[in-house]
Amino acid sequence: MSLSDEKCQSPEVEDELRRLRVFDLHCDTLDSLCMRDVEPFVTQLSNTIGGDMVENDLALAAGRMAQAAPGGWTQCYAVWVPDDLSHTPYTPLEFYRHVRDYFKRQTAANSCSLARTEDARSAQTAHAWGSVAAMLTVENGSPIGRDLAVVDELAADGVKMLTLTWNGKNDIASGNDTVDGMSAFGREAVRALEHHRIVVDVSHLNDAGLADLLHVATRPFVASHSNSRAVCPHPRNLTDAQFGEIRDRGGLVGINYYRAFIADVPAGKDVTFDQLSRHIDHFLSLGGEKVLALGSDFDGSDTPAWLSRCDDVPAFFSRVASRFGTDLARRMFYQNAQEFFERNEVR
Incomplete structure (x- = not known):
C-alpha cells in the first residue's frame, strides 16, 4: 500500500475498523510472560519484559487487544514446549503444566477482561462483554x-x-x-x-x-502459523500440494508474521507489506478464500516493524482490505477461524 492509499482509506474500511474482529491462531505470549526468568528461554524468546496477560510491554496484552478490535478478539495462547529442556528443571509434561497453570491463574484473576474460552460460541459471549476470548493451545506434542x-x-x-x-x-x-x-x-x-x-x-x-x-487424519486439520513455500522457500512454509490438502479437508492456514517466513531479506532490512501480501495472493490463487486466517506468532518471533504489536493489527486490516477487499479481510481476520472452530465442536 502506498502512502496515498493510506490517506485515501475508504469509508467502508473505516466502518469495518470501528467493529473490527480478530481471531489469531498462534502466539507465544504465555511463555514470554511466565518463563522469562528461566534459562535458556530468556534468550530464545523475542521479548521478556514483565507484566501479565492484561497489561505488559509485549506484542499482545488483553487491554490493548480489546481496544484494537472493538468487535472482539479471540486469541489462541500456545504453551510452547521447546525440544531441549535439559538445562531446565522440567520434563515436557511438567513444562506444559507450569505454563497451563499460569494461564488458568491469569484468566481467573482477570476474568472481566480476559475470558478463558473452551468453545467458539462462548467466545462471542466474551466479546459482547468487551473481553478478549482466550483459547489454550499447545505447540509441540x-x-x-x-x-x-x-x-x-x-x-x-x-x-x-x-x-x-x-x-x-x-x-x-x-x-x-x-x-x-x-x-x-x-x-x-x-x-x-x-x-x-x-x-x-x-x-x-x-x-x-x-x-x-x-x-491418518479423519478430521480437518490446520497449519496455525505457516506461509507459502512457493513465495518464500523455507521448510516451515507449506507447499501448494500441502495447502491444497488443508483446503480440501476444510482446514485453516494462519498467515505467519515472522520475517524469515515472509521473505529472504538482507540483514537489517525489514520485509514489506507487499512481500507479505504475496503469500495471501498466492493462497487465494489456490482457492483459499475460506482457508486463510491469522497466525501472528507474536511474542515468539521477529515480526516486521509495521506489524510488531496488537496495536498494528487495525492498520494491517486496512491494508489487506484495500488490496483484497473487505469481504476477504473480514474472512481472514476472523470469520474463517470462527466458523472452523464452530464446525469442529459440532461435527
Whole structure:
C-alpha cells in the first residue's frame, strides 16, 4: 500500500475498523510472560519484559487487544514446549503444566477482561462483554510422551489445538529440522486428539510427517502459523500440494508474521507489506478464500516493524482490505477461524 492509499482509506474500511474482529491462531505470549526468568528461554524468546496477560510491554496484552478490535478478539495462547529442556528443571509434561497453570491463574484473576474460552460460541459471549476470548493451545506434542492418558488431560484442560511437533523429533513425529515421518504411536495420538476434538496443527511438522498424517487424519486439520513455500522457500512454509490438502479437508492456514517466513531479506532490512501480501495472493490463487486466517506468532518471533504489536493489527486490516477487499479481510481476520472452530465442536 502506498502512502496515498493510506490517506485515501475508504469509508467502508473505516466502518469495518470501528467493529473490527480478530481471531489469531498462534502466539507465544504465555511463555514470554511466565518463563522469562528461566534459562535458556530468556534468550530464545523475542521479548521478556514483565507484566501479565492484561497489561505488559509485549506484542499482545488483553487491554490493548480489546481496544484494537472493538468487535472482539479471540486469541489462541500456545504453551510452547521447546525440544531441549535439559538445562531446565522440567520434563515436557511438567513444562506444559507450569505454563497451563499460569494461564488458568491469569484468566481467573482477570476474568472481566480476559475470558478463558473452551468453545467458539462462548467466545462471542466474551466479546459482547468487551473481553478478549482466550483459547489454550499447545505447540509441540512432546508432553504427551508415549502416554495417551495425557491427551485426556489436555482435553480436560480445555486445549483446543495441538501442534504435533516443534522443530525436532518427539514420540509422535518429526519437525522440519529432521527427516523422519510419523511414528506408529503418533498415529494413535492423532486418533486420540481427534476423538477429543483437539485440532491437529501441522505447523513445524516436516514433509514426511505431513504426508503420513494424510493417511491418518479423519478430521480437518490446520497449519496455525505457516506461509507459502512457493513465495518464500523455507521448510516451515507449506507447499501448494500441502495447502491444497488443508483446503480440501476444510482446514485453516494462519498467515505467519515472522520475517524469515515472509521473505529472504538482507540483514537489517525489514520485509514489506507487499512481500507479505504475496503469500495471501498466492493462497487465494489456490482457492483459499475460506482457508486463510491469522497466525501472528507474536511474542515468539521477529515480526516486521509495521506489524510488531496488537496495536498494528487495525492498520494491517486496512491494508489487506484495500488490496483484497473487505469481504476477504473480514474472512481472514476472523470469520474463517470462527466458523472452523464452530464446525469442529459440532461435527
